[in-house]
Every structure is written in C-alpha cells, then in structure tokens.
Amino acid sequence: MSVQLKSAEDIEKMRVAGRLAAEVLDFVGPQIVPGITTEEIDRLCHDYMVDVQGTVPAPLNYSPPGYSPFPKSICTSVNHVVCHGIPGPKKLKAGDVVNVDITVIKDGYHGDTSRMFYVGEPSIQARRLCELTYECMWRGIRVVRPGAFLGDIGHTIQTHAEAHGFSVVREFCGHGIGRRFHEEPQVLHYGRPHTGLKLAPGMTFTIEPMINAGKAGIRQLADGWTVVTKDHSLSAQWEHTILVTEDGFEVLTTSVGTPAPPGD
Ligand code: MF3
Ligand code: CO
Ligand code: CO
Numbered sequence: 001m002s003v004q005l006k007s008a009e010d011i012e013k014m015r016v017a018g019r020l021a022a023e024v025l026d027f028v029g030p031q032i033v034p035g036i037t038t039e040e041i042d043r044l045c046h047d048y049m050v051d052v053q054g055t056v057p058a059p060l061n062y063s064p065p066g067y068s069p070f071p072k073s074i075c076t077s078v079n080h081v082v083c084h085g086i087p088g089p090k091k092l093k094a095g096d097v098v099n100v101d102i103t104v105i106k107d108g109y110h111g112d113t114s115r116m117f118y119v120g121e122p123s124i125q126a127r128r129l130c131e132l133t134y135e136c137m138w139r140g141i142r143v144v145r146p147g148a149f150l151g152d153i154g155h156t157i158q159t160h161a162e163a164h165g166f167s168v169v170r171e172f173c174g175h176g177i178g179r180r181f182h183e184e185p186q187v188l189h190y191g192r193p194h195t196g197l198k199l200a201p202g203m204t205f206t207i208e209p210m211i212n213a214g215k216a217g218i219r220q221l222a223d224g225w226t227v228v229t230k231d232h233s234l235s236a237q238w239e240h241t242i243l244v245t246e247d248g249f250e251v252l253t254t255s256v257g258t259p260a261p262p263g264d
Contacts, residue, residue, distance in 0.1 A: 003176060003184045005202030010109070010178060011243060014204055017104055017111030018241050018252030020053050024074075024102045025115050026257030032117045034094045038076035042087035045102065046073040055104035058112075058181050068224045075101040075114075082169055082210050082218055082227040082235040094120030097130055099237045103181060110177050112206050113253035114239040125213060126234055129166065133211040133236035135262045136160050140189070140207040144242055144249035148199050153207060154191030161211050169210035169235070171218055172227070176205045177241055199244045204252065208239030 006014065027048050028041055049055045057073035070086070077085035077099040078092065085099075092098060101114035116130040139160050140153040158168050174187030185197050189209040214233025221228060229235050243250040251258075 003197065003203060004178065005200065006178060006204055006243070007202070011202070011204075013107050013109040014111065014178065014241070014243065014252050017055075017106040017109040018113070019111070019255055020055050020106055021102045021104045021111035021113045021241075022253045022255035022258055023053070024048055024104065025100060025113065026255050028100060029115070029117055029257065032092065032098065032100070032119060034120050035091050037089050037091050038078065038085070038087040038098070039089055041076055041100065042072045042074050045100075049073065049104055053104065053106070055106045058103035058105050058110055062181065064182065070225060075099070077101070077235070077237065079234055080229045080232045082212070082229060083172055083237060084225045084227050086223060086225055092119045095122060095126070096120075097122055097126045097234070097236065101237075101239065108179055110179075110181050110241075111253055112177055112181070112239060112241050114208065114237060115259070116236050116238060129211065129213050129234050130236045131262075132161065132164050132166060133209060134238050134259070136189075136209045136211055137207055137238040137240065138261050140209065141240060141242060141249055141251065144199060144244055145247065146199055146201050146244060149194050150185060150187060150197045150199070151191040151195030152193050154188040154196075155193045157209050158190035161209070167212045167214070167216035169212060169216055169218055172210060174206040174208045174239075176203070178204055201244050201246050203244040204241065206239055206241050208237060210235060210237045
C-alpha cells in the first residue's frame with residue numbers, strides 16, 4: 001500500500017476525530033495529580049470517550065503483527081518509560097512526568113495525540129526535557145508543506161534535540177493515519193534533509209518525537225508493550241496529527257486546551 005491522499009470528506013472527518021482526541025486530554029489533564037493511578041486515568045478517559053463522546057478507544061485490544069492485544073484504552077508512559085506504557089495500579093507521585101497518549105476512532109477515522117503532564121512540580125531537568133521535546137515536535141510540524149521531504153522533518157527534530165545534549169529514539173516513529181491507526185508513511189524523527197517521501201496536499205500523518213535525557217537506547221519489557229530507556233534516563237514525547245495543506249500544514253488534534261505553539 002502506498003500513501004493515500006485524503007479527500008475533502010475524509011479531511012472533515014479527520015478534523016472531528018482529531019479534536020475529540022485532544023478533548024480527552026483537556027478533560028483528563030486537571031485530574032492528573034499526586035496519588036492517582038494510571039489505571040484510574042485510563043478509566044476516566046475510557047468512560048469519557050465511550051459515554052460522553054461516542055468515540056472508540058483505538059488502543060483497546062489493538063494487536064499489530066507480533067504484538068499481543070493492548071489491554072487498555074490509552075497509553076500512560078511515566079518518567080523513564082518511552083512509550084506504550086500500560087495503565088496499572090501504580091500511584092503517580094509529585095515530581096513524576098507522564099505522557100498520556102489518546103487515539104480515538106470517530107465515524108471510521110482516527111485522531112492520535114499525546115501530551116506530557118507534570119505531577120506536582122517537576123525537576124528542572126524534567127521540565128527542560130518536556131519543553132525541549134515540545135519544541136522538537138513543533139519544529140517538525142513547521143517544516144510541513146507541499147514539496148518538503150519527510151527527511152526534513154526528521155532532520156530538524158534530531159538537530160534540535162542533539163544540540164541540547166538529548167537523544168532521539170530510533171525504533172518508533174510517526175505514521176500515516178486515517179481509516180487505519182497506523183498506515184504509510186513512516187515519519188522518522190531523525191534523518192537527512194531532502195531525503196525520503198516528498199509531501200503533498202491531502203497527506204495526514206503524526207509527528208510524535210520520543211526524546212531521551214540520556215542515551216537513545218531502549219528496551220522492551222516482558223509485558224510485550226512497555227518501552228523504557230536502556231539507561232533509565234527520563235524520556236518525553238508529544239504528538240499531533242497533521243494534514244498537509246495546499247500551502248503548509250493544519251494541526252488536526254487541536255482543542256480549547258491545546259498548549260500554544262512555542263515562541264522560538
Ligand atoms: N498512540 C500510539 C501512537 O502514537 C500507539 C499506541 S499502540 C497501543 O502511535 F496499542 F499501544 F495503543
Ligand atoms: Co501515533
Ligand atoms: Co499516539
């Protein structure tokens with residue numbers, strides 16, 4: 001399968017799904033305080049999606065080739081967890097940072113977005129990593145326009161992260177999205193300018209850099225999903241779903257509570 005261009009009707013449905021995914025984060029963000037468990041965050045999000053929005057949580061029972069079905073409705077990745085953290089009974093404590101990754105299906109279309117949340121007050125280093133990762137995502141987004149290359153996105157993200165002494169996780173990437181959760185193309189968060197796929201209007205994909213405070217190496221836990229940093233350093237991630245427009249980009253996963261783009 002090659003990269004499909006979305007029609008005007010597809011795009012309108014992607015806008016709805018994207019906004020709904022972002023609204024789950026708006027809803028749950030204020031409830032992420034010391035003492036809550038990631039299982040409770042999952043339950044809050046699940047019930048909001050199913051009972052309030054009428055959306056389907058895409059992660060629940062998602063089982064790509066080689067993976068067991070994902071057992072929960074969202075991913076919660078705390079501190080040194082890079083991505084795909086499975087919600088569980090562990091209580092969050094002040095100083096933790098957690099990525100909440102939401103993917104909803106509405107009217108057959110997916111919206112996929114994640115944000116970092118501070119539990120109480122983060123350390124200076126944790127705050128720096130989260131902010132820098134947010135800047136990396138946005139530097140990638142700002143590259144998006146017809147005629148730009150996927151390699152341009154990866155290059156700008158990698159350059160910004162490494163200039164600050166951080167590293168880019170290589171094993172996981174952004175992805176095309178639409179009627180399917182993960183479709184072509186793969187959107188690497190590292191690379192060389194002017195390489196890879198040339199962008200065209202109607203493409204929809206995610207940009208979701210995972211940036212480590214230490215080395216880039218990762219390890220997969222025995223649960224088959226949870227990915228952690230090999231050196232146990234902190235890791236952060238932000239994600240938006242993006243549309244390539246006639247003259248640039250549109251962020252599809254925006255809501256009232258979406259953080260403002262960085263001013264850099
Ligand atoms: N939402 C993740 C992404 O951004 C994928 C999670 S797969 C799951 O691509 F099964 F763990 F939910
Ligand atoms: Co994604
Ligand atoms: Co996601």
